[in-house]
Amino acid sequence: MIKRSFFTLTKPRLDYDLVEPDPKEPEPIPIPSNLTLLLNEPIDSTRQALIKKGDAVEKGEKLRLYNQSTEYTISPVTGTIRTIDTYSDDFANISTYLVIKNDQSQTTQTDSITYDLKDDIASADEYLRTLPGAPPLKILANDDVKINTIVITCADMDLLSTTNQYITLKFLDEIKKGAQVLKKITRVPKLCITIPEGLNIQGGFDSIQVFKTALTYPSNLPAMILKDHLSMILPAGKTPEDMGVCFITAEAVVSLARAYKTKSADFEKILTVIGKQGTQYRVKATIGTPLRKIFNTFSIHVNEQDRIVIGGPMKGFATYTHHHPVLPDMDTVMIQDRDIIPEVSDYPCVNCGNCLRICPANVPVNLLVRYLEADQYEEAADKYDLESCIECGLCAYVCTAKIPLFQYIRLGKHEILKLRAEV
Amino acid sequence: MNNNKLTVSHAPFWHDGDSLFKMNLNIMIATLPAVIFGIIQFGAPAVGVLALSLSSAMVWELILNIISKKKISIGDLDSAVIGLVFGMMLPATSPWWLVITGTFVAVVIGKMIFGGIGANPFNPALVGMAFLMLSWKVFFDFDTAYINYEFDFTALAPLAALKFQGAYEVAGLFPIGDLIMGKQVGAIGSTFGLGLIIGGIYLILRGYIRWEIPVSFIAGIIVTALAFSMANPDTYAGPMLHLFSGYTLFGAFFLATENSSSPANRIPMFIYGFFAAVMIILMRNIGAYADGTVLAILLVNLVNPLVDTIRPKALGKGVNNA
Numbered sequence: 029m030i031k032r033s034f035f036t037l038t039k040p041r042l043d044y045d046l047v048e049p050d051p052k053e054p055e056p057i058p059i060p061s062n063l064t065l066l067l068n069e070p071i072d073s074t075r076q077a078l079i080k081k082g083d084a085v086e087k088g089e090k091l092r093l094y095n096q097s098t099e100y101t102i103s104p105v106t107g108t109i110r111t112i113d114t115y116s117d118d119f120a121n122i123s124t125y126l127v128i129k130n131d132q133s134q135t136t137q138t139d140s141i142t143y144d145l146k147d148d149i150a151s152a153d154e155y156l157r158t159l160p161g162a163p164p165l166k167i168l169a170n171d172d173v174k175i176n177t178i179v180i181t182c183a184d185m186d187l188l189s190t191t192n193q194y195i196t197l198k199f200l201d202e203i204k205k206g207a208q209v210l211k212k213i214t215r216v217p218k219l220c221i222t223i224p225e226g227l228n229i230q231g232g233f234d235s236i237q238v239f240k241t242a243l244t245y246p247s248n249l250p251a252m253i254l255k256d257h258l259s260m261i262l263p264a265g266k267t268p269e270d271m272g273v274c275f276i277t278a279e280a281v282v283s284l285a286r287a288y289k290t291k292s293a294d295f296e297k298i299l300t301v302i303g304k305q306g307t308q309y310r311v312k313a314t315i316g317t318p319l320r321k322i323f324n325t326f327s328i329h330v331n332e333q334d335r336i337v338i339g340g341p342m343k344g345f346a347t348y349t350h351h352h353p354v355l356p357d358m359d360t361v362m363i364q365d366r367d368i369i370p371e372v373s374d375y376p377c378v379n380c381g382n383c384l385r386i387c388p389a390n391v392p393v394n395l396l397v398r399y400l401e402a403d404q405y406e407e408a409a410d411k412y413d414l415e416s417c418i419e420c421g422l423c424a425y426v427c428t429a430k431i432p433l434f435q436y437i438r439l440g441k442h443e444i445l446k447l448r449a450e451v
Numbered sequence: 452m453n454n455n456k457l458t459v460s461h462a463p464f465w466h467d468g469d470s471l472f473k474m475n476l477n478i479m480i481a482t483l484p485a486v487i488f489g490i491i492q493f494g495a496p497a498v499g500v501l502a503l504s505l506s507s508a509m510v511w512e513l514i515l516n517i518i519s520k521k522k523i524s525i526g527d528l529d530s531a532v533i534g535l536v537f538g539m540m541l542p543a544t545s546p547w548w549l550v551i552t553g554t555f556v557a558v559v560i561g562k563m564i565f566g567g568i569g570a571n572p573f574n575p576a577l578v579g580m581a582f583l584m585l586s587w588k589v590f591f592d593f594d595t596a597y598i599n600y601e602f603d604f605t606a607l608a609p610l611a612a613l614k615f616q617g618a619y620e621v622a623g624l625f626p627i628g629d630l631i632m633g634k635q636v637g638a639i640g641s642t643f644g645l646g647l648i649i650g651g652i653y654l655i656l657r658g659y660i661r662w663e664i665p666v667s668f669i670a671g672i673i674v675t676a677l678a679f680s681m682a683n684p685d686t687y688a689g690p691m692l693h694l695f696s697g698y699t700l701f702g703a704f705f706l707a708t709e710n711s712s713s714p715a716n717r718i719p720m721f722i723y724g725f726f727a728a729v730m731i732i733l734m735r736n737i738g739a740y741a742d743g744t745v746l747a748i749l750l751v752n753l754v755n756p757l758v759d760t761i762r763p764k765a766l767g768k769g770v771n772n773a
Binding site: 030031032034035040118251255261262263264265266330331332333334335336337341342343344345346347348349350362364366369370372375376377378379380381382384388389390391392394413415416418421422424425426427428429430432434435438 | 455456457458459460461462463464465466467468469470471474527566567568569570656657658661710711713714715716762763764765766767768
């Protein structure tokens with residue numbers, strides 16, 4: 029954890045990690061006997077489900093809950109469904125999880141089912157949403173959203189993560205091929221790529237515009253890339269997609285290239301794992317592998333009251349179980365010892381102004397938090413720029429009173445969307 | 452298989468390690484040069500006043516915590532800072548009941564009834580001071596307070612002398628070097644100009660106070676005092692006398708910078724600091740008080756919410772051209 033320096037005349041500076049110049053191969057994690065998959069649709073007991081406990085599934089088979097379902101997941105192994113149950117995330121969004129028992133031994137692995145992939149976005153969206161890196165095919169395939177720029181992010185968004193940088197270094201050719209595939213299937217005119225400053229990339233990208241992003245957090249967040257490199261100011265409350273810009277990770281682009289080459293899906297996800305002492309490991313695990321397996325490989329002991337953070341120290345979320353599976357969009361897993369978990373407090377704001385000075389979006393956090401604490405979400409959005417927040421988490425990082433500012437803001441945004449949906 | 456309960460909380464999972472306790476501790480450390488000098492200069496009574504002030508302020512908060520059935524909050528040292536700052540503004544000869552009454556007003560009326568830390572619209576120590584100054588004015592006459600002391604410098608309070616005799620008469624009585632080195636009569640913690648500056652710079656470097664407020668405050672003192680002095684040098688003293696006497700430097704670094712009663716945006720901080728200083732010189736030169744620092748900063752505390760609305764536009768606010 030990066031602490032405050034003794035002299036803090038200027039605001040604190042958090043830097044992204046750069047991948048080491050000659051990175052080691054990731055540690056392969058053997059496919060476990062049970063895999064967990066998440067399906068972004070709640071169980072509806074009144075309807076007849078397409079899948080049930082005990083069903084046999086094939087590697088690469090598309091699994092949907094109901095006939096009309098648009099959400100799906102792909103089984104990474106040949107096996108049988110052991111459990112189908114309800115999962116709820118940290119914002120109480122209800123979805124479903126499936127546990128699949130792996131019926132194959134390590135040696136006799138069959139090939140994945142091949143798909144009928146055509147050169148259009150609809151057929152890619154039909155099968156490839158859960159590729160490692162989670163390509164945003166759903167957005168790209170949506171006719172209501174007009175995307176005119178795709179940004180490939182080789183620079184990881186959160187601190188400590190080097191997953192996408194590693195992929196950029198190792199599989200540059202496949203990124204270029206994937207970019208061609210993207211261009212062909214989406215017909216989006218403009219492709220850009222973000223590369224962190226200091227990462228040495230051999231050769232150029234013809235027809236792809238390269239953005240060298242600064243190493244200072246939060247310069248790799250979508251809103252900052254729009255502002256710094258595309259000269260677009262993200263209006264409050266809008267997403268980059270509303271502005272016609274779609275972000276896709278380097279890993280997703282590589283997966284797309286492979287999927288189009290083999291006409292089948294790949295399930296090996298690359299992850300940066302950060303141990304309790306800050307040691308970084310890189311692993312290659314099948315989607316659905318419980319995190320427990322990864323910790324066991326590196327003899328990381330998960331004790332009572334430790335914290336498992338998925339997705340980096342600034343923007344991630346904490347899970348309540350070490351059985352949590354590896355997901356397609358999971359780039360980083362961090363484990364924190366109970367002794368170093370910083371406490372939060374229920375103190376009021378003391379108006380020290382640290383949050384104001386560090387906020388990259390000029391949000392008056394000191395005033396905003398007073399309204400959020402009092403559940404005055406509409407006023408917070410109208411007068412105190414709630415929706416301008418780009419969700420970098422720096423305000424809560426520097427808060428002297430240790431107020432969970434970022435959580436207040438995220439909750440406020442969530443509530444304001446709910447309020448608007450009700451109207 | 453182990454099924455340990457994990458800690459589940461929300462992002463960010465890092466913190467820079469700062470806390471209110473550390474902030475207040477650093478403010479107290481920053482007062483040390485001036486405090487130690489005050490104790491050397493005014494002796495044991497100064498220790499008594501400071502100790503009583505600091506401890507009674509904490510006790511008042513503790514009592515309020517208990518009767519309002521709230522969590523005990525004295526551990527953040529906020530009322531300790533109020534007590535210490537308050538004690539530093541008193542003459543070393545203040546009677547015990549004056550100190551206790553003052554900290555009662557400062558902590559209970561100045562801070563706790565507004566909702567505790569962060570909710571006070573005025574600097575609590577100044578609320579206490581203003582109350583005492585209006586009620587028992589006689590104790591704040593520094594000339595009579597130190598009647599039994601023997602000093603090796605002019606034993607006259609510079610600002611009072613200036614007020615009643617004019618700049619022409621006091622010229623030469625108070626060399627600037629003496630004032631900076633604390634050779635003047637005044638409150639325990641406000642006489643040693645150099646020590647206050649060292650403490651203030653320490654706080655600025657540590658990031659616990661914003662440099663904009665002291666800098667604009669000092670600039671305001673210099674500009675306004677210079678303007679007066681140029682208009683009528685016989686009546687109005689030059690900026691240096693104003694800067695290094697009374698509560699001026701103490702105000703610049705420790706009073707005006709109190710977090711919750713001062714602005715947090717850059718331009719408002721400049722306005723706030725400058726305006727406070729202008730008010731001080733106006734009160735000293737044409738008002739009734741010899742040293743207007745306490746009332747001037749209280750007045751500018753009142754303006755704080757208004758000036759702090761001048762702030763930069765948030766990202767993407769008012770942009771509809773998407």
